[in-house]
Amino acid sequence: MAGSNPNAKPMNLTLKVWRQKNRNTNGQIVDYQVRDISPDMSFLEMLDVLNEDLLRKGDEPVAFDHDCREGICGSCNLFINGRAHGPEAGTTTCQLHMRKFSDGDTITIEPWRANAFPVNKDLSVDRSAFDRIIQAGGYVSVNTGGAPDGNEIPIPKEIADRAFEAATCIACGACVASCKNSSAMLFVSAKVSQLALLPQGNVERKTRVENMVAQMDKEGFGACSNIGSCAAECPVGISLENIAILNREFLSAKATSNNLA
Amino acid sequence: MFQDSKIPEGPLTEKWEKHKFNVKLVNPANKRKYDIIVVGTGLAGGAAAASLAELGYNVKAFTYHDSPRRAHSIAAQGGINAAKNYQNDGDSVFRLFYDTVKGGDYRAREANVYRLAQVSVNIIDQCVAQGVPFAREYGGLLANRSFGGAQVSRTFYARGQTGQQLLLGAYSALSRQIAYGKVKMYTRSEMLDLVIVDGKARGIITRNLITGEIEQHAAHAVVLATGGYGNVFYLSTNAKYCNATAAWRAHKKGAYFANPCFTQIHPTCIPVSGDYQSKLTLMSESLRNDGRVWVPKTVELAERLRKGEVKVTDIGEEDRDYFLERKYPAFGNLVPRDVASRNAKQMCDEGRGVGSSGLAVYLDFADIIKRTGAESVSQKYGNLFAMYDKITGEDPYKQPMRIYPAVHYTMGGLWVDYNLQTTVPGLYATGECNFSDHGANRLGASALMQGLADGYFVLPYTIGDQLAQTPPTPVTTQHPAFAEAEAQVRARIDKLMSINGTRTPDDFHKHLGHIMWEYCGMARSAEGLRHAKAEIQKLRREFWSDLKLAGTEGEMNQALEKAGRVADFLELGELMIDDAYNRNESCGGHFREEFQTPEGEALRDDENYAYVAAWQFNGEDQPEILNKEELTFENVKLTQRSYK
Numbered sequence: 073m074a075g076s077n078p079n080a081k082p083m084n085l086t087l088k089v090w091r092q093k094n095r096n097t098n099g100q101i102v103d104y105q106v107r108d109i110s111p112d113m114s115f116l117e118m119l120d121v122l123n124e125d126l127l128r129k130g131d132e133p134v135a136f137d138h139d140c141r142e143g144i145c146g147s148c149n150l151f152i153n154g155r156a157h158g159p160e161a162g163t164t165t166c167q168l169h170m171r172k173f174s175d176g177d178t179i180t181i182e183p184w185r186a187n188a189f190p191v192n193k194d195l196s197v198d199r200s201a202f203d204r205i206i207q208a209g210g211y212v213s214v215n216t217g218g219a220p221d222g223n224e225i226p227i228p229k230e231i232a233d234r235a236f237e238a239a240t241c242i243a244c245g246a247c248v249a250s251c252k253n254s255s256a257m258l259f260v261s262a263k264v265s266q267l268a269l270l271p272q273g274n275v276e277r278k279t280r281v282e283n284m285v286a287q288m289d290k291e292g293f294g295a296c297s298n299i300g301s302c303a304a305e306c307p308v309g310i311s312l313e314n315i316a317i318l319n320r321e322f323l324s325a326k327a328t329s330n331n332l333a
Numbered sequence: 334m335f336q337d338s339k340i341p342e343g344p345l346t347e348k349w350e351k352h353k354f355n356v357k358l359v360n361p362a363n364k365r366k367y368d369i370i371v372v373g374t375g376l377a378g379g380a381a382a383a384s385l386a387e388l389g390y391n392v393k394a395f396t397y398h399d400s401p402r403r404a405h406s407i408a409a410q411g412g413i414n415a416a417k418n419y420q421n422d423g424d425s426v427f428r429l430f431y432d433t434v435k436g437g438d439y440r441a442r443e444a445n446v447y448r449l450a451q452v453s454v455n456i457i458d459q460c461v462a463q464g465v466p467f468a469r470e471y472g473g474l475l476a477n478r479s480f481g482g483a484q485v486s487r488t489f490y491a492r493g494q495t496g497q498q499l500l501l502g503a504y505s506a507l508s509r510q511i512a513y514g515k516v517k518m519y520t521r522s523e524m525l526d527l528v529i530v531d532g533k534a535r536g537i538i539t540r541n542l543i544t545g546e547i548e549q550h551a552a553h554a555v556v557l558a559t560g561g562y563g564n565v566f567y568l569s570t571n572a573k574y575c576n577a578t579a580a581w582r583a584h585k586k587g588a589y590f591a592n593p594c595f596t597q598i599h600p601t602c603i604p605v606s607g608d609y610q611s612k613l614t615l616m617s618e619s620l621r622n623d624g625r626v627w628v629p630k631t632v633e634l635a636e637r638l639r640k641g642e643v644k645v646t647d648i649g650e651e652d653r654d655y656f657l658e659r660k661y662p663a664f665g666n667l668v669p670r671d672v673a674s675r676n677a678k679q680m681c682d683e684g685r686g687v688g689s690s691g692l693a694v695y696l697d698f699a700d701i702i703k704r705t706g707a708e709s710v711s712q713k714y715g716n717l718f719a720m721y722d723k724i725t726g727e728d729p730y731k732q733p734m735r736i737y738p739a740v741h742y743t744m745g746g747l748w749v750d751y752n753l754q755t756t757v758p759g760l761y762a763t764g765e766c767n768f769s770d771h772g773a774n775r776l777g778a779s780a781l782m783q784g785l786a787d788g789y790f791v792l793p794y795t796i797g798d799q800l801a802q803t804p805p806t807p808v809t810t811q812h813p814a815f816a817e818a819e820a821q822v823r824a825r826i827d828k829l830m831s832i833n834g835t836r837t838p839d840d841f842h843k844h845l846g847h848i849m850w851e852y853c854g855m856a857r858s859a860e861g862l863r864h865a866k867a868e869i870q871k872l873r874r875e876f877w878s879d880l881k882l883a884g885t886e887g888e889m890n891q892a893l894e895k896a897g898r899v900a901d902f903l904e905l906g907e908l909m910i911d912d913a914y915n916r917n918e919s920c921g922g923h924f925r926e927e928f929q930t931p932e933g934e935a936l937r938d939d940e941n942y943a944y945v946a947a948w949q950f951n952g953e954d955q956p957e958i959l960n961k962e963e964l965t966f967e968n969v970k971l972t973q974r975s976y977k
Contacts, residue, residue, distance in 0.1 A: 093888070094888060094889070110606075110607050110609065112606045112607055112726075113607070113609050114611070114724075116611065117609045117610070117611050120609065120611055120839070121609060123892075124837055124839060124840070126883075127837045127881060127882070127883055127892055128835070128837060128881060130881070130883055131883060132883045132884045132890075133883070133891065133892055135889055135891055137399065138573060139398065139403060139405070139572040139573055139574050140403075140405060140407065140408045140572040140573075141572070141573060141611060141612045141614075142408050142572075142614050142615075142720065143720065143723075144407050144408050144494065144496075144497055145403045145404075145405070145407050145408065145572060146402070146403060147398070147399070147403050160723075162719075163723060167720065167723045167724070169723065169724065169726070171726060192543050192889055193543075193888070193889040196889065198399070198543075199399060199400065200399065200400065200520065202400065203400050203401075203402075203508065203511075203518075203520075206504070206505065206508045207508040207509070207511050207512040208512065210505060210508060211463070211464075211505035211506060211508055211509045212462065212463050212464045212505070213509060214459075214462045214463060214506075215384075215387040216380075216383070216384040216387055216459060216506070216789045216790070216793065217455070217459070217789075217790075219455075219458040219459045219461065219462035220458065220462070221458055222417070222457045222458050222460075222461040222467075222475050223419065223474045223475055225461060225462075226469075226472065226473030226474055227469055227473050228469070228471075228473050229469045229470065229471050229473065232466050232467070232468070232469040232473075233466075233469075235464075235466040236466035236468075236491060236492065236498070239466050239491075239498060239501065240494060240497070242497075243400065243402060266464065266466065267464055270464050270466070272461070272462060272463070272464045273464055
């Protein structure tokens, strides 16, 4: 095969996988063995191998979320050996490859753990809280049509680049899963920063941050204690600076607006 | 003409303006009396749902994802075309129209494509207003780059993540309407059938993917924005969940399926590494702006490379064949996708392929890195280079990428008229789900353009025409057609669950993919297609007698979801083969080995095949009926495409 590493030896691994029937039942760790895993496989392809084995035996495959397998859709969300998306920095679970593991390893695979992310089944969790936070204000209120010519809003390249960096958040939830308080501050701050940096976001700047923070609190995410594990584990490198921007935006909104009680 | 395609009369440049005036309007107070179902929340569906809700309609939007932000539009990398001519390099609406019709190898409708080029400029404005962080020049204005099949720079981009940023723009507009209560969002809900009442689309049947509940939903119109069917091939650059079920169910309820054999093979994907491979990853076409495609000049050298006897970085200029630059001096590495893909395959067929399987060619960045420095290259392509490194374990800053063509996009889809309405009244199809704008080959950076054009700027106008003629009386699920459709859905699920054979859905899917890639992929022949048809029929029988599932239907069951999708792929695959067999010409992504020029280029037959093949379902296991929509070209001259 055309793999980059033709001499790499296949691996045998022990998996300790969280199994839970649905959100109303208790779950438990179950052990599985997988054999002949190629180092060129992605982590999810390794799970595909496990699931095909289970299904052929008539057992239920392990449910997990995934889709694009290119690191951009934000669907995949596994807690691997105690770390969100596993051992490789700046990498989603789908982009993690088995060459990062060794023959004979035991790998523990759990779902995101946070009160605001209830488990659907096995490794799949409900992240709709993130959607509700965006619905609370993570947008510029423009209807389709009637927008001015794109070049009528010049934006310095440096500002556009910073806004872009914040906008690359994939809403996977690794920040929440990595935080000891299950805080969603990094996620919320990425959107707040993007729109606070851009002139388009200026009109609704104050109401946006207040409403999004209020929704974040309502969803049951914890407070931020500035440890920074969120940014350290973020697969797309959303910077901790965004949280500073969020705090500044929030305080200045609170100090000057009458938007919320 | 079998069906009125409703192309407005008059000169090309005035058709859309005139049509917008002529379509009937729903008065603002009445809009809230109409319910519209939108299935799929990618660029086309998300944009449509948001725009329709802004107009005042009640929208119910459905996605099988956990959030509307995850649709596969998000993975589009390179950019979005628009005829802004900001670069002063000779672009215009007409040139974008012309490039698209030519790039599509003259198998698209002129009127639709012209409209697409016209509204392309509005899309950029809309997205900028939403806060989409497009790339900018130092002066603060929007930046552009060039893309395959064009000689102007008209592609707007956000680093290598343009699809993500555009989708998040549409998602934000949609989120706003959800917050206002104008869109009711159903996540993790899969459409499993279309409900037709008195000949009109009036609702859908869905399955809740968490609880397994089957639900009925009614509306005055149904919009499908459910993407393409590239996953028929199992391995493609599509996301794993991408499927054709919604479109195929609609087809079986009367919507014609057009040009199913027009599938696009993208030239620059990371090659297959093993049997376990679950999907293929695209390396954006924008890389061909600066990367140079080559293989060793001789078979002997290629063999030594494959065995690891020589290193790629040790091969001198004199031993390299930059075959695209050599064969197509005018367009070089930026020839359209179909041409680039076929040439890569040709090199590998000659034995000059690289990588241990020999199924790859090089995409080399050494020149640009030398010229502008690694830092500047990283600014442009950093995320793509990092992705390549992660997947292959090789560093593209130090050695060329290995690439090979892979299934990427499907130009075919549900037949729609100028209003984007299918042959089922009240049923619309937008984005990749329909067939209308790309002919036999889609140009790079045009998928995002079409999805957003349909969703933001076309459907919101055209859907009113039909609604204005529909009484604003409430629609309910009381009609027996709903119960009937639900019973069919349940019966099918029961059947899948009760087979209890030995083979998994993925096993069947891989088998199907192998047949499709081998016989209906980059090169097709009458003999191969006949063979493939028999193979698929056999595989379909095996599927329905030997499928293995576990668990129950009343819970989250990903294997069951997959099985339903594979069952539909097994039927659609056969129709693709029928269509490829019927089309005795080569055009765009459809290459029939029997029909090529002496130089090996696609040989069209405009006299006999300048038509849209719209297939009509005619009952289970019955041959489908072929309807032809003749294509007339009044504004471009049909020529042999040349990129030399």
